[in-house]
Amino acid sequence: MMALRVDKPGMLSTVQDLGRWGYQNLGVPVAGPMDRCSHRLANVLLGNPPEAATLEVTLIGPELTAERRTHLVVTGAEFDLFLDDATVPTGVPLNVPAGSRFRFGRRRRGARAYVAVPGGFDVPIWLGSRATHLPSGLGGLAGRALVAGDCLGSRETAAAAVPTVRRRGPVLALPEGGARIRVMLGPQEALCAPEGIETFRTTRYAVTDRSDRMGYRLSGPAVTLASSAEPLSDATPTGTVQIPGSGQPIVLMADGQTTGGYPKLATVISADLPVAGQLGPGDWMEFAVCDRAAALRALIAQEQALLA
Amino acid sequence: MTGSVEVRTAGDSALVVELGTELDPGLNARVIACAAGLRDERIRGVRDVISSYAAVTVCYDPLRTDLDALTEALTRHAVSADASVNAPPRVHEVPVCYGGANGPDLELVAGFAGCSADEVVRRHSETSYRVYLLGFVPGFAYLGRVGDRIAMPRRRTPRMRVPAGAVGIAGGQTGIYPYPTPGGWQLIGRTPLRVFDAARDEPFLFAPGDTVRFLPIDEATLLASLDEDEAGTAPGA
Known part of the structure:
Protein backbone atom coordinates (compact mmCIF):
# COMPACT_ATOMS: atom_id res chain seq x y z
CA MET A 1 0.00 0.00 0.00
CA MET A 2 1.39 3.42 -0.90
CA ALA A 3 2.02 5.47 2.18
CA LEU A 4 4.43 8.34 1.76
CA ARG A 5 5.72 10.36 -1.15
CA VAL A 6 9.18 11.89 -0.80
CA ASP A 7 9.13 15.62 -1.57
CA LYS A 8 12.62 16.27 -0.20
CA PRO A 9 14.83 13.31 0.74
CA GLY A 10 16.87 14.90 3.52
CA MET A 11 20.63 14.47 3.73
CA LEU A 12 20.76 10.66 3.90
CA SER A 13 17.57 8.71 4.50
CA THR A 14 17.68 4.90 4.20
CA VAL A 15 15.32 2.01 4.90
CA GLN A 16 16.70 -0.19 7.70
CA ASP A 17 15.66 -3.23 9.69
CA LEU A 18 17.53 -5.31 12.28
CA GLY A 19 20.14 -6.22 9.70
CA ARG A 20 21.25 -8.93 7.32
CA TRP A 21 22.72 -11.60 9.55
CA GLY A 22 24.27 -14.86 8.40
CA TYR A 23 26.15 -13.77 5.27
CA GLN A 24 29.30 -12.14 6.62
CA ASN A 25 31.16 -15.29 5.56
CA LEU A 26 30.41 -14.23 1.95
CA GLY A 27 31.48 -10.64 2.57
CA VAL A 28 27.99 -9.22 3.15
CA PRO A 29 27.92 -6.65 5.97
CA VAL A 30 25.04 -6.69 8.46
CA ALA A 31 23.96 -3.04 7.85
CA GLY A 32 20.82 -2.10 9.83
CA PRO A 33 20.16 0.97 11.99
CA MET A 34 23.03 3.00 13.47
CA ASP A 35 20.84 3.44 16.58
CA ARG A 36 19.22 0.05 16.96
CA CYS A 37 17.54 1.15 20.17
CA SER A 38 15.56 4.05 18.67
CA HIS A 39 14.75 1.95 15.59
CA ARG A 40 13.22 -0.72 17.83
CA LEU A 41 11.42 1.84 19.96
CA ALA A 42 9.70 3.25 16.86
CA ASN A 43 8.37 -0.23 16.05
CA VAL A 44 7.33 -0.85 19.66
CA LEU A 45 5.36 2.42 19.70
CA LEU A 46 3.32 1.35 16.67
CA GLY A 47 2.92 -2.25 17.75
CA ASN A 48 4.99 -3.39 14.75
CA PRO A 49 6.75 -6.75 14.62
CA PRO A 50 10.49 -6.48 15.50
CA GLU A 51 11.52 -7.19 11.91
CA ALA A 52 9.58 -4.19 10.52
CA ALA A 53 11.66 -1.70 8.51
CA THR A 54 11.93 1.97 9.49
CA LEU A 55 13.42 4.99 7.77
CA GLU A 56 16.75 6.18 9.19
CA VAL A 57 17.12 9.94 8.79
CA THR A 58 20.54 11.64 9.07
CA LEU A 59 21.25 15.23 10.26
CA ILE A 60 18.77 16.85 7.83
CA GLY A 61 15.37 15.19 7.69
CA PRO A 62 13.02 14.66 4.75
CA GLU A 63 9.72 16.20 3.75
CA LEU A 64 7.00 13.66 3.06
CA THR A 65 3.41 13.76 1.82
CA ALA A 66 0.90 11.13 2.95
CA GLU A 67 -0.78 9.70 -0.13
CA ARG A 68 -3.52 8.33 2.09
CA ARG A 69 -4.34 8.37 5.76
CA THR A 70 -1.70 6.66 7.88
CA HIS A 71 0.08 6.80 11.20
CA LEU A 72 3.71 7.42 11.87
CA VAL A 73 6.09 7.91 14.74
CA VAL A 74 9.55 9.47 14.95
CA THR A 75 12.17 8.41 17.51
CA GLY A 76 15.89 8.94 18.04
CA ALA A 77 17.47 12.30 17.36
CA GLU A 78 15.33 15.29 18.36
CA PHE A 79 14.17 17.44 15.45
CA ASP A 80 11.48 20.08 15.21
CA LEU A 81 8.67 18.16 13.50
CA PHE A 82 5.73 19.59 11.57
CA LEU A 83 2.50 18.03 10.38
CA ASP A 84 1.30 20.60 7.88
CA ASP A 85 1.93 23.73 9.94
CA ALA A 86 1.46 22.31 13.40
CA THR A 87 4.37 21.34 15.63
CA VAL A 88 4.18 17.65 16.61
CA PRO A 89 6.15 15.68 19.21
CA THR A 90 8.88 13.06 18.90
CA GLY A 91 8.13 9.61 20.31
CA VAL A 92 4.33 9.81 20.00
CA PRO A 93 2.30 8.05 17.27
CA LEU A 94 0.74 10.63 14.98
CA ASN A 95 -2.44 10.47 12.97
CA VAL A 96 -1.53 11.63 9.46
CA PRO A 97 -4.54 12.52 7.26
CA ALA A 98 -4.40 11.85 3.53
CA GLY A 99 -2.75 14.69 1.66
CA SER A 100 -1.02 16.14 4.69
CA ARG A 101 2.62 17.04 4.68
CA PHE A 102 5.08 15.79 7.28
CA ARG A 103 8.28 17.73 7.56
CA PHE A 104 11.52 17.63 9.58
CA GLY A 105 12.76 21.01 10.74
CA ARG A 106 15.74 22.03 12.77
CA ARG A 107 17.79 19.34 14.50
CA ARG A 108 18.18 19.79 18.24
CA ARG A 109 20.07 16.77 19.54
CA GLY A 110 21.50 13.53 18.16
CA ALA A 111 22.31 12.67 14.53
CA ARG A 112 19.78 10.05 13.43
CA ALA A 113 16.02 9.81 13.72
CA TYR A 114 13.77 6.88 12.83
CA VAL A 115 10.40 7.09 11.10
CA ALA A 116 8.09 4.10 11.47
CA VAL A 117 4.73 3.42 9.80
CA PRO A 118 2.26 0.66 10.70
CA GLY A 119 3.59 -2.72 9.50
CA GLY A 120 6.91 -1.19 8.48
CA PHE A 121 8.10 0.05 5.08
CA ASP A 122 7.53 -2.30 2.20
CA VAL A 123 10.77 -2.82 0.27
CA PRO A 124 12.01 -6.16 -1.13
CA ILE A 125 13.67 -8.63 1.20
CA TRP A 126 17.17 -9.58 0.02
CA LEU A 127 19.05 -12.33 1.90
CA GLY A 128 16.49 -12.20 4.68
CA SER A 129 16.55 -8.46 5.32
CA ARG A 130 15.20 -5.11 4.10
CA ALA A 131 18.25 -3.20 5.39
CA THR A 132 20.03 -0.84 2.98
CA HIS A 133 23.80 -1.32 2.63
CA LEU A 134 24.90 1.89 0.94
CA PRO A 135 28.51 1.07 -0.08
CA SER A 136 27.41 -1.98 -2.10
CA GLY A 137 24.10 -0.52 -3.24
CA LEU A 138 22.22 -3.55 -1.93
CA GLY A 139 18.97 -3.98 -0.02
CA GLY A 140 16.43 -1.36 1.00
CA LEU A 141 14.94 0.86 -1.70
CA ALA A 142 17.10 0.01 -4.74
CA GLY A 143 20.18 -0.09 -2.51
CA ARG A 144 20.30 3.67 -2.10
CA ALA A 145 19.21 6.61 0.00
CA LEU A 146 15.85 8.24 -0.77
CA VAL A 147 15.57 10.77 -3.59
CA ALA A 148 12.79 13.23 -4.29
CA GLY A 149 9.87 11.54 -6.02
CA ASP A 150 10.31 8.15 -4.32
CA CYS A 151 7.18 6.56 -2.93
CA LEU A 152 7.43 4.43 0.18
CA GLY A 153 4.82 1.76 0.69
CA SER A 154 3.84 0.37 4.05
CA ARG A 155 2.95 -3.21 4.95
CA GLU A 156 -0.08 -1.99 6.86
CA THR A 157 -3.16 -4.12 6.41
CA ALA A 158 -6.47 -2.30 6.04
CA ALA A 159 -7.70 -3.66 9.35
CA ALA A 160 -4.63 -2.73 11.39
CA ALA A 161 -5.40 -0.52 14.35
CA VAL A 162 -2.62 1.53 15.86
CA PRO A 163 -2.30 0.98 19.58
CA THR A 164 -2.10 4.07 21.71
CA VAL A 165 1.18 3.42 23.47
CA ARG A 166 2.33 6.04 25.93
CA ARG A 167 6.00 6.74 26.50
CA GLU A 195 51.14 3.45 26.35
CA GLY A 196 48.99 3.34 23.23
CA ILE A 197 46.15 1.75 25.19
CA GLU A 198 46.60 4.41 27.87
CA THR A 199 46.32 7.11 25.19
CA PHE A 200 43.13 5.48 23.91
CA ARG A 201 41.58 5.42 27.38
CA THR A 202 42.37 9.01 28.25
CA THR A 203 41.87 10.93 25.01
CA ARG A 204 38.91 12.99 23.88
CA TYR A 205 38.78 12.20 20.15
CA ALA A 206 37.06 14.22 17.46
CA VAL A 207 34.70 12.47 15.05
CA THR A 208 36.05 13.65 11.69
CA ASP A 209 34.01 14.47 8.61
CA ARG A 210 35.32 11.27 7.06
CA SER A 211 32.78 9.41 9.19
CA ASP A 212 29.66 7.70 7.90
CA ARG A 213 27.57 4.56 8.27
CA MET A 214 30.66 2.44 7.50
CA GLY A 215 32.69 3.82 10.35
CA TYR A 216 33.92 6.80 12.31
CA ARG A 217 37.43 8.02 11.65
CA LEU A 218 38.62 9.71 14.80
CA SER A 219 41.27 12.34 15.24
CA GLY A 220 43.49 12.80 18.29
CA PRO A 221 46.80 11.64 19.77
CA ALA A 222 48.02 8.52 17.96
CA VAL A 223 47.61 5.11 19.57
CA THR A 224 51.02 3.46 19.26
CA LEU A 225 51.18 -0.14 18.12
CA ALA A 226 53.44 -2.80 19.62
CA SER A 227 54.92 -3.52 16.19
CA SER A 228 54.41 -2.55 12.58
CA ALA A 229 53.41 -6.10 11.60
CA GLU A 230 49.79 -6.34 10.50
CA PRO A 231 47.85 -9.45 11.53
CA LEU A 232 46.07 -11.62 8.96
CA SER A 233 42.67 -10.18 8.07
CA ASP A 234 39.80 -11.56 10.06
CA ALA A 235 36.23 -10.65 10.96
CA THR A 236 35.42 -7.12 12.09
CA PRO A 237 32.06 -7.11 13.90
CA THR A 238 30.15 -3.83 14.27
CA GLY A 239 31.70 -1.73 17.03
CA THR A 240 35.25 -2.92 16.42
CA VAL A 241 37.84 -0.20 17.11
CA GLN A 242 40.69 -0.60 14.61
CA ILE A 243 44.07 1.06 14.88
CA PRO A 244 45.66 1.64 11.46
CA GLY A 245 49.31 2.58 11.07
CA SER A 246 48.51 6.27 11.57
CA GLY A 247 47.35 5.47 15.12
CA GLN A 248 44.06 7.31 14.55
CA PRO A 249 41.25 4.95 15.67
CA ILE A 250 38.46 3.85 13.32
CA VAL A 251 35.21 2.69 14.91
CA LEU A 252 33.40 0.31 12.56
CA MET A 253 29.68 1.01 12.36
CA ALA A 254 26.61 -0.58 10.72
CA ASP A 255 27.82 -0.64 7.09
CA GLY A 256 31.40 -1.60 7.98
CA GLN A 257 33.33 -4.23 6.03
CA THR A 258 33.11 -7.81 7.25
CA THR A 259 36.88 -8.30 7.48
CA GLY A 260 39.90 -6.15 8.17
CA GLY A 261 43.60 -6.37 8.82
CA TYR A 262 44.25 -3.51 11.23
CA PRO A 263 44.83 -4.39 14.91
CA LYS A 264 41.51 -4.53 16.78
CA LEU A 265 42.12 -2.75 20.06
CA ALA A 266 38.62 -2.76 21.52
CA THR A 267 34.94 -3.30 20.80
CA VAL A 268 32.06 -0.95 21.65
CA ILE A 269 29.54 -2.66 23.97
CA SER A 270 26.09 -3.42 22.52
CA ALA A 271 24.31 -0.98 24.85
CA ASP A 272 26.50 1.94 23.72
CA LEU A 273 26.47 1.29 19.96
CA PRO A 274 23.16 3.20 19.64
CA VAL A 275 24.69 6.15 21.52
CA ALA A 276 27.68 6.08 19.17
CA GLY A 277 25.19 5.95 16.30
CA GLN A 278 23.79 9.30 17.44
CA LEU A 279 27.17 11.02 16.95
CA GLY A 280 28.14 12.91 13.84
CA PRO A 281 31.14 14.78 12.42
CA GLY A 282 32.37 17.45 14.85
CA ASP A 283 31.21 15.59 17.96
CA TRP A 284 33.71 14.22 20.46
CA MET A 285 34.15 10.63 21.55
CA GLU A 286 35.82 9.23 24.66
CA PHE A 287 36.25 5.60 25.62
CA ALA A 288 35.69 3.96 28.99
CA VAL A 289 36.87 0.38 29.39
CA CYS A 290 34.39 -1.95 31.08
CA ASP A 291 34.06 -5.68 31.62
CA ARG A 292 31.48 -8.12 30.28
CA ALA A 293 29.34 -8.00 33.42
CA ALA A 294 28.96 -4.22 33.16
CA ALA A 295 28.25 -4.49 29.43
CA LEU A 296 25.49 -7.04 30.04
CA ARG A 297 23.96 -5.03 32.89
CA ALA A 298 23.77 -2.00 30.61
CA LEU A 299 22.20 -4.01 27.82
CA ILE A 300 19.59 -5.58 30.13
CA ALA A 301 18.69 -2.17 31.58
CA GLN A 302 18.25 -0.82 28.04
CA GLU A 303 16.11 -3.78 27.05
CA GLN A 304 13.89 -3.33 30.10
CA ALA A 305 13.43 0.37 29.34
CA LEU A 306 12.55 -0.49 25.75
CA LEU A 307 9.97 -3.10 26.58
CA ALA A 308 8.60 -1.57 29.81
CA MET B 1 47.06 -30.05 16.46
CA THR B 2 47.52 -29.21 20.11
CA GLY B 3 44.74 -29.77 22.59
CA SER B 4 44.15 -26.16 23.56
CA VAL B 5 43.08 -22.98 21.86
CA GLU B 6 42.48 -19.51 23.20
CA VAL B 7 38.97 -18.13 22.82
CA ARG B 8 39.05 -14.33 22.89
CA THR B 9 36.22 -11.89 23.31
CA ALA B 10 35.42 -9.25 20.72
CA GLY B 11 33.06 -7.16 22.81
CA ASP B 12 29.92 -8.54 24.47
CA SER B 13 28.53 -10.22 21.37
CA ALA B 14 31.36 -11.95 19.50
CA LEU B 15 34.02 -14.57 20.24
CA VAL B 16 37.16 -15.26 18.20
CA VAL B 17 39.35 -18.30 18.08
CA GLU B 18 42.63 -18.35 16.19
CA LEU B 19 43.73 -21.72 14.88
CA GLY B 20 47.09 -20.34 13.82
CA THR B 21 48.79 -17.20 12.58
CA GLU B 22 50.10 -18.17 9.18
CA LEU B 23 48.64 -18.09 5.68
CA ASP B 24 48.44 -21.80 4.99
CA PRO B 25 45.93 -23.83 2.94
CA GLY B 26 45.78 -26.70 5.46
CA LEU B 27 45.20 -24.32 8.35
CA ASN B 28 42.52 -22.45 6.38
CA ALA B 29 40.82 -25.79 5.61
CA ARG B 30 40.64 -26.53 9.33
CA VAL B 31 39.24 -23.04 9.96
CA ILE B 32 36.49 -23.70 7.40
CA ALA B 33 35.75 -27.10 9.01
CA CYS B 34 35.55 -25.48 12.44
CA ALA B 35 33.13 -22.80 11.22
CA ALA B 36 30.95 -25.35 9.40
CA GLY B 37 30.79 -27.63 12.43
CA LEU B 38 29.78 -24.77 14.66
CA ARG B 39 27.11 -23.61 12.20
CA ASP B 40 25.68 -27.12 12.03
CA GLU B 41 25.08 -27.13 15.78
CA ARG B 42 22.56 -24.30 15.37
CA ILE B 43 23.35 -22.96 18.81
CA ARG B 44 20.65 -20.72 20.23
CA GLY B 45 21.50 -17.03 19.94
CA VAL B 46 24.23 -17.40 17.29
CA ARG B 47 23.75 -14.82 14.53
CA ASP B 48 26.75 -15.42 12.30
CA VAL B 49 29.82 -17.64 12.01
CA ILE B 50 32.65 -16.13 9.96
CA SER B 51 35.77 -17.94 8.79
CA SER B 52 38.85 -15.98 7.76
CA TYR B 53 42.45 -16.98 6.92
CA ALA B 54 43.23 -18.49 10.29
CA ALA B 55 40.41 -17.57 12.68
CA VAL B 56 36.73 -18.20 13.32
CA THR B 57 34.52 -15.42 14.68
CA VAL B 58 31.08 -16.10 16.14
CA CYS B 59 28.56 -13.25 16.51
CA TYR B 60 25.84 -13.93 19.06
CA ASP B 61 22.95 -12.25 20.82
CA PRO B 62 24.19 -11.76 24.39
CA LEU B 63 20.62 -11.83 25.77
CA ARG B 64 19.78 -15.21 24.24
CA THR B 65 23.05 -17.11 24.37
CA ASP B 66 24.50 -19.45 26.98
CA LEU B 67 28.03 -18.08 26.73
CA ASP B 68 29.68 -20.99 28.57
CA ALA B 69 28.05 -23.48 26.22
CA LEU B 70 29.03 -21.42 23.17
CA THR B 71 32.63 -21.10 24.40
CA GLU B 72 32.75 -24.85 24.97
CA ALA B 73 31.39 -25.59 21.51
CA LEU B 74 33.80 -23.15 19.84
CA THR B 75 36.74 -24.65 21.72
CA ARG B 76 35.67 -28.19 20.87
CA HIS B 77 35.31 -27.45 17.13
CA ALA B 78 38.59 -25.54 17.06
CA VAL B 79 40.54 -28.30 18.77
CA SER B 80 39.03 -31.12 16.72
CA ALA B 81 38.72 -29.26 13.41
CA ASP B 82 39.30 -31.83 10.70
CA ALA B 83 39.64 -30.62 7.13
CA SER B 84 38.87 -34.11 5.78
CA VAL B 85 35.17 -33.58 6.61
CA ASN B 86 35.00 -30.61 4.22
CA ALA B 87 33.22 -31.21 0.93
CA PRO B 88 35.66 -31.57 -1.99
CA PRO B 89 36.47 -28.03 -3.21
CA ARG B 90 34.34 -26.71 -6.05
CA VAL B 91 36.58 -25.72 -8.97
CA HIS B 92 35.82 -22.53 -10.91
CA GLU B 93 37.41 -21.68 -14.25
CA VAL B 94 37.56 -17.93 -14.68
CA PRO B 95 38.23 -16.64 -18.23
CA VAL B 96 40.47 -13.54 -18.16
CA CYS B 97 41.50 -11.11 -20.86
CA TYR B 98 44.92 -9.93 -19.67
CA GLY B 99 46.60 -6.61 -20.35
CA GLY B 100 45.75 -3.56 -22.46
CA ALA B 101 42.87 -1.42 -21.24
CA ASN B 102 41.50 -4.44 -19.38
CA GLY B 103 44.67 -4.92 -17.37
CA PRO B 104 46.25 -1.46 -17.14
CA ASP B 105 48.82 -2.52 -14.52
CA LEU B 106 50.09 -5.64 -16.30
CA GLU B 107 53.22 -3.86 -17.59
CA LEU B 108 53.89 -2.47 -14.09
CA VAL B 109 53.71 -5.97 -12.64
CA ALA B 110 56.04 -7.19 -15.42
CA GLY B 111 58.47 -4.44 -14.45
CA PHE B 112 58.19 -5.43 -10.78
CA ALA B 113 58.81 -9.07 -11.68
CA GLY B 114 61.58 -8.27 -14.16
CA CYS B 115 59.95 -10.39 -16.85
CA SER B 116 57.67 -9.98 -19.85
CA ALA B 117 53.93 -9.34 -19.61
CA ASP B 118 53.36 -12.74 -21.20
CA GLU B 119 55.39 -14.33 -18.45
CA VAL B 120 53.25 -12.60 -15.80
CA VAL B 121 50.14 -13.97 -17.54
CA ARG B 122 51.66 -17.44 -17.68
CA ARG B 123 52.56 -17.38 -14.00
CA HIS B 124 49.20 -15.96 -12.91
CA SER B 125 47.17 -18.44 -14.96
CA GLU B 126 49.19 -21.61 -14.31
CA THR B 127 48.46 -21.59 -10.59
CA SER B 128 45.38 -23.00 -8.84
CA TYR B 129 44.19 -20.61 -6.15
CA ARG B 130 42.35 -21.23 -2.94
CA VAL B 131 39.45 -19.04 -1.79
CA TYR B 132 40.76 -18.25 1.69
CA LEU B 133 37.96 -15.90 2.69
CA LEU B 134 35.47 -13.39 1.34
CA GLY B 135 35.45 -9.77 2.45
CA PHE B 136 36.10 -6.16 1.39
CA VAL B 137 32.74 -6.09 -0.46
CA PRO B 138 30.02 -8.76 -0.92
CA GLY B 139 31.36 -11.61 -3.02
CA PHE B 140 35.01 -10.47 -3.09
CA ALA B 141 37.19 -13.58 -2.68
CA TYR B 142 40.75 -13.36 -1.40
CA LEU B 143 42.61 -15.91 -3.53
CA GLY B 144 46.05 -17.24 -2.77
CA ARG B 145 48.75 -17.71 -3.17
CA VAL B 146 50.26 -15.66 -5.96
CA GLY B 147 53.84 -16.65 -6.82
CA ASP B 148 56.41 -14.42 -5.07
CA ARG B 149 57.90 -13.15 -8.33
CA ILE B 150 54.67 -11.41 -9.47
CA ALA B 151 53.37 -10.61 -5.95
CA MET B 152 53.44 -6.84 -6.43
CA PRO B 153 52.10 -4.77 -3.52
CA ARG B 154 48.91 -2.76 -4.03
CA ARG B 155 48.94 0.72 -5.56
CA ARG B 156 49.91 3.64 -3.33
CA THR B 157 46.80 5.50 -4.46
CA PRO B 158 43.67 3.44 -5.03
CA ARG B 159 41.64 3.99 -8.21
CA MET B 160 38.36 5.79 -7.68
CA ARG B 161 36.55 3.21 -9.77
CA VAL B 162 37.43 -0.33 -10.77
CA PRO B 163 34.95 -2.10 -13.09
CA ALA B 164 33.13 -5.33 -12.32
CA GLY B 165 35.24 -8.32 -13.26
CA ALA B 166 38.61 -6.59 -12.92
CA VAL B 167 41.30 -9.07 -11.85
CA GLY B 168 43.98 -7.71 -9.54
CA ILE B 169 47.06 -8.60 -7.54
CA ALA B 170 47.95 -7.32 -4.06
CA GLY B 171 51.07 -8.96 -2.71
CA GLY B 172 50.49 -12.70 -2.44
CA GLN B 173 46.77 -12.33 -3.08
CA THR B 174 44.73 -12.11 -6.24
CA GLY B 175 41.04 -11.34 -6.59
CA ILE B 176 38.14 -10.33 -8.82
CA TYR B 177 36.10 -7.18 -8.24
CA PRO B 178 32.43 -8.22 -7.98
CA TYR B 179 31.02 -4.85 -9.04
CA PRO B 180 32.33 -1.32 -9.67
CA THR B 181 34.06 0.04 -6.57
CA PRO B 182 37.14 2.02 -5.59
CA GLY B 183 40.14 -0.32 -5.45
CA GLY B 184 43.88 -0.38 -4.89
CA TRP B 185 44.93 -3.70 -6.40
CA GLN B 186 47.21 -3.91 -9.45
CA LEU B 187 44.82 -4.66 -12.32
CA ILE B 188 46.18 -7.22 -14.76
CA GLY B 189 43.03 -8.35 -16.58
CA ARG B 190 39.29 -8.62 -16.67
CA THR B 191 36.75 -11.45 -16.68
CA PRO B 192 33.23 -11.37 -18.13
CA LEU B 193 32.19 -13.78 -15.35
CA ARG B 194 29.91 -12.24 -12.73
CA VAL B 195 31.30 -13.49 -9.43
CA PHE B 196 28.42 -11.75 -7.69
CA ASP B 197 24.93 -10.91 -8.91
CA ALA B 198 22.37 -9.89 -6.30
CA ALA B 199 19.50 -10.83 -8.64
CA ARG B 200 20.64 -14.45 -9.13
CA ASP B 201 19.15 -17.28 -7.07
CA GLU B 202 22.74 -18.03 -6.07
CA PRO B 203 24.23 -14.52 -5.84
CA PHE B 204 27.72 -15.73 -4.90
CA LEU B 205 29.94 -17.75 -7.20
CA PHE B 206 32.62 -18.41 -4.60
CA ALA B 207 32.66 -19.76 -1.06
CA PRO B 208 35.61 -20.25 1.29
CA GLY B 209 37.58 -23.36 0.39
CA ASP B 210 36.76 -23.29 -3.35
CA THR B 211 39.47 -23.56 -6.03
CA VAL B 212 39.85 -20.94 -8.77
CA ARG B 213 41.80 -21.20 -12.01
CA PHE B 214 42.31 -18.41 -14.53
CA LEU B 215 42.01 -19.13 -18.24
CA PRO B 216 43.50 -16.54 -20.66
CA ILE B 217 41.06 -15.32 -23.35
CA ASP B 218 41.41 -12.68 -26.09
CA GLU B 219 39.67 -9.33 -26.11
CA ALA B 220 37.08 -10.35 -28.71
CA THR B 221 35.93 -13.17 -26.46
CA LEU B 222 35.77 -10.80 -23.49
CA LEU B 223 33.77 -8.18 -25.38
CA ALA B 224 31.40 -10.80 -26.77
CA SER B 225 30.70 -11.97 -23.23
CA LEU B 226 30.28 -8.59 -21.56
CA ASP B 227 26.91 -6.92 -21.40
CA GLU B 228 26.72 -3.87 -23.65
CA ASP B 229 26.60 -1.49 -20.70
CA GLU B 230 29.72 -3.07 -19.20
CA ALA B 231 31.90 -3.10 -22.29
CA GLY B 232 32.74 0.60 -22.15
CA THR B 233 33.91 0.60 -18.56
CA ALA B 234 37.54 -0.46 -18.83
CA PRO B 235 39.59 1.42 -16.23
CA GLY B 236 42.03 2.75 -18.81
CA ALA B 237 45.75 3.13 -18.33
Missing part, protein backbone atom coordinates in the same frame (compact mmCIF):
# COMPACT_ATOMS: atom_id res chain seq x y z
CA ARG A 168 7.30 6.28 29.99
CA GLY A 169 10.63 8.01 29.68
CA PRO A 170 13.73 8.13 27.52
CA VAL A 171 15.28 4.81 26.51
CA LEU A 172 18.46 6.37 25.20
CA ALA A 173 20.26 9.40 26.58
CA LEU A 174 20.96 11.40 23.41
CA PRO A 175 24.52 12.75 23.28
CA GLU A 176 25.10 16.49 23.57
CA GLY A 177 28.11 17.31 21.41
CA GLY A 178 29.82 14.04 22.23
CA ALA A 179 29.68 10.88 24.29
CA ARG A 180 31.74 8.67 26.55
CA ILE A 181 31.38 5.24 24.97
CA ARG A 182 32.03 2.03 26.88
CA VAL A 183 34.22 -0.60 25.22
CA MET A 184 35.61 -3.98 26.13
CA LEU A 185 39.30 -4.31 25.31
CA GLY A 186 40.20 -6.84 22.64
CA PRO A 187 40.34 -9.02 20.74
CA GLN A 188 43.83 -7.79 19.70
CA GLU A 189 44.82 -5.30 22.40
CA ALA A 190 48.12 -7.15 22.68
CA LEU A 191 49.09 -5.67 19.30
CA CYS A 192 48.93 -2.17 20.79
CA ALA A 193 51.65 -0.77 23.00
CA PRO A 194 50.65 -0.31 26.69
